[in-house]
Amino acid sequence: MTTVLRLDGIDRSFGDRQVLKNVSFDVVAGRMTGFVGGNGAGKTTTMRIILGVLAADAGRVTWGAQPLNRSIRGRFGYMPEERGLYPKMSVREQVVYLGRLHGMSAEGARRATDTLLERIGLGERGDDLLETLSLGNQQRAQIAAALVHDPEVLVLDEPFSGLDPLAVDTILAVLRERAAAGAPVLFSSHQLDVVERLCDDLVIIADGAIRAAGSREQLRASSATRRFELVVDTDAGWLRDHPGVSLVDLDGARAVFDLAADTDEQPVLHAALARGPVRAFRPVTPSLAEIFREVTQ
Amino acid sequence: MNTFEATRLVAAREIRVKLRDRTFLISTLFFLLIAAAATILPPMLSGGPSTVAVTEAAAGPLRQAGLEVRVVADDAAAEQAVRDGDADAAVVAGPVVLAMNDAPNDVVSALSSAPPVRLLNPDAVEPVVAFLVPFAFAFIFFITSQTFGVQIAQSIIEEKQTRIVEILVAAVPVRALLAGKMLAGTLLALGQIGLVALVAVAGMAFGDSNQLLSLLGPAIGWFVPFFLLGFVLIASMWAAAGALVNRLEDIGGVSMPVQLAVMLPFFAVIFLNDNAGAMRVLSYLPFSSPTAMPLRLFNGDAAVWELFASLALLLVAAVGFLLAGSRVYEGSLLRTNGRTSIRTAWRERETLS
Numbered sequence: 029m030t031t032v033l034r035l036d037g038i039d040r041s042f043g044d045r046q047v048l049k050n051v052s053f054d055v056v057a058g059r060m061t062g063f064v065g066g067n068g069a070g071k072t073t074t075m076r077i078i079l080g081v082l083a084a085d086a087g088r089v090t091w092g093a094q095p096l097n098r099s100i101r102g103r104f105g106y107m108p109e110e111r112g113l114y115p116k117m118s119v120r121e122q123v124v125y126l127g128r129l130h131g132m133s134a135e136g137a138r139r140a141t142d143t144l145l146e147r148i149g150l151g152e153r154g155d156d157l158l159e160t161l162s163l164g165n166q167q168r169a170q171i172a173a174a175l176v177h178d179p180e181v182l183v184l185d186e187p188f189s190g191l192d193p194l195a196v197d198t199i200l201a202v203l204r205e206r207a208a209a210g211a212p213v214l215f216s217s218h219q220l221d222v223v224e225r226l227c228d229d230l231v232i233i234a235d236g237a238i239r240a241a242g243s244r245e246q247l248r249a250s251s252a253t254r255r256f257e258l259v260v261d262t263d264a265g266w267l268r269d270h271p272g273v274s275l276v277d278l279d280g281a282r283a284v285f286d287l288a289a290d291t292d293e294q295p296v297l298h299a300a301l302a303r304g305p306v307r308a309f310r311p312v313t314p315s316l317a318e319i320f321r322e323v324t325q
Numbered sequence: 326m327n328t329f330e331a332t333r334l335v336a337a338r339e340i341r342v343k344l345r346d347r348t349f350l351i352s353t354l355f356f357l358l359i360a361a362a363a364t365i366l367p368p369m370l371s372g373g374p375s376t377v378a379v380t381e382a383a384a385g386p387l388r389q390a391g392l393e394v395r396v397v398a399d400d401a402a403a404e405q406a407v408r409d410g411d412a413d414a415a416v417v418a419g420p421v422v423l424a425m426n427d428a429p430n431d432v433v434s435a436l437s438s439a440p441p442v443r444l445l446n447p448d449a450v451e452p453v454v455a456f457l458v459p460f461a462f463a464f465i466f467f468i469t470s471q472t473f474g475v476q477i478a479q480s481i482i483e484e485k486q487t488r489i490v491e492i493l494v495a496a497v498p499v500r501a502l503l504a505g506k507m508l509a510g511t512l513l514a515l516g517q518i519g520l521v522a523l524v525a526v527a528g529m530a531f532g533d534s535n536q537l538l539s540l541l542g543p544a545i546g547w548f549v550p551f552f553l554l555g556f557v558l559i560a561s562m563w564a565a566a567g568a569l570v571n572r573l574e575d576i577g578g579v580s581m582p583v584q585l586a587v588m589l590p591f592f593a594v595i596f597l598n599d600n601a602g603a604m605r606v607l608s609y610l611p612f613s614s615p616t617a618m619p620l621r622l623f624n625g626d627a628a629v630w631e632l633f634a635s636l637a638l639l640l641v642a643a644v645g646f647l648l649a650g651s652r653v654y655e656g657s658l659l660r661t662n663g664r665t666s667i668r669t670a671w672r673e674r675e676t677l678s
Binding site for chain 1: 330331334335338342483486487488489491492493494495496497498659
């Protein structure tokens with residue numbers, strides 16, 4: 029059985045404003061889970077609760093069926109949304125320090141830091157003060173700070189914001205490695221195209237409530253509105269009168285249409301072939317952006 | 326990671342960073358120079374025995390008195406030596422003592438027979454010293470608790486401002502963070518005044534002020550526990566003040582009460598140190614007792630039970646302020662939007678699991 033980081037019925041209010049309403053979802057070991065939502069939807073609050081930085085009003089978080097406590101959370105890696113390390117300490121020194129705060133030995137922390145900095149392309153800059161690094165390199169240092177103690181679970185709040193494409197690839201490779209090694213990786217983002225490219229599973233939150241959760245394929249399948257694209261040689265306007273078809277877009281020989289639930293797509297294809305050659309006939313899978321728009325509306 | 330281990334790590338980082346801070350190193354060096362100068366220079370400036378120009382015939386009693394004798398040919402040459410500044414004084418026929426503008430007491434007493442003197446209170450403190458010592462104690466407590474208290478507040482604000490606090494809080498207990506900072510501040514403060522005290526003691530020994538040293542010894546010894554607890558008291562207030570704001574620029578707004586709590590007792594001890602009644606009160610008030618009580622001991626006004634009683638009061642106050650300070654710290658540490666009021670921090674403490 030795979031180990032799961034499970035959120036179960038989390039509520040949280042600030043004053044009389046409820047920001048999380050019965051939030052429940054799983055982050056499965058070995059998979060990258062994208063956590064998507066608009067600004068103020070509750071992503072950061074949820075992550076802070078997972079890390080114990082904030083307390084939940086109700087509900088619980090478990091890792092492998094055990095409720096979280098400080099010693100379990102000590103084996104988590106966390107990258108908060110608001111970035112910051114000590115500006116006047118060298119990168120190496122503070123990454124070692126954070127490793128030690130997570131219970132590593134001095135020697136172990138030093139070794140892990142050297143390897144990690146090398147891996148993410150900061151080996152040369154390790155002894156520079158953080159404040160002298162470029163913004164992108166500070167971001168890399170931040171990732172190093174979250175990974176130094178080889179965490180069992182990774183929770184990253186907007187890990188890719190502010191990174192150049194090269195850095196995104198480096199960081200992504202490191203995260204994939206961790207996931208492949210069996211760690212659940214939960215990361216939030218509002219860049220849907222990035223999430224679409226990276227994640228295995230997806231959790232969508234809006235107004236403090238989970239709107240959809242599951243694997244990317246599942247979500248696509250379940251939210252697919254049975255939409256098809258047809259390309260023929262002549263005008264495809266006849267589709268308008270075909271039973272069960274509602275046209276979404278018609279551009280001469282190319283048409284996009286939705287099928288009613290009780291209508292099969294094969295008769296439509298036959299009808300098209302009867303009128304001439306068919307150049308393309310395929311189901312249209314919704315993009316993440318479309319799914320997101322759909323479930324959050 | 327247990328709290329104790331985390332506290333140690335946090336304190337070690339604070340100390341390491343501070344020991345690389347040039348301002349801190351320079352100010353420490355400055356204090357050491359002052360301590361050395363204050364103890365070594367006065368005896369040196371007061372000078373050794375006078376130089377006396379005299380003919381060989383009259384030199385005997387002056388040599389016996391340990392004065393530096395400069396033998397000259399005749400009285401005219403002796404007078405000339407004084408005028409030229411080659412000698413402090415001259416003894417010519419008469420005998421008459423010649424000097425430029427200040428009667429040389431050691432020469433005069435070498436030539437006269439003094440009645441025996443019996444001192445009734447040989448340990449009494451010279452007025453100048455009696456004025457300087459309270460000032461030094463109050464000044465050391467004032468400067469040190471101010472410097473290191475502000476440093477604790479700054480370090481707290483830095484972690485809030487850079488948001489690293491979120492990573493820290495996720496990794497270690499909040500009270501370990503605070504405890505580490507307090508521990509580091511206390512060790513650095515103690516280290517600094519310890520060094521200053523060492524230099525001062527060495528300076529007094531070097532400058533032949535051993536009598537003063539034996540008088541000051543007990544006061545300095547008692548000053549240490551008073552200083553420690555007094556420091557915890559002040560530092561707790563600084564910690565709370567630091568946790569309430571998010572930017573270094575805003576610290577002025579919350580530090581006023583803390584500044585007053587340090588400054589008022591400082592001036593009270595300085596200005597009232599010859600008022601026995603006032604000093605008795607000050608020596609029991611937690612904010613002024615760290616300086617006032619060792620002073621009363623130095624002046625011979627305090628019984629031993631009074632020291633313990635005052636220390637106990639200070640301990641209770643320090644523990645109380647430490648608990649209150651850490652509650653405010655925990656309550657406002659993660660509030661990174663604008664300034665937090667003490668009331669909010671106190672009541673709506675985040676229940677960190």
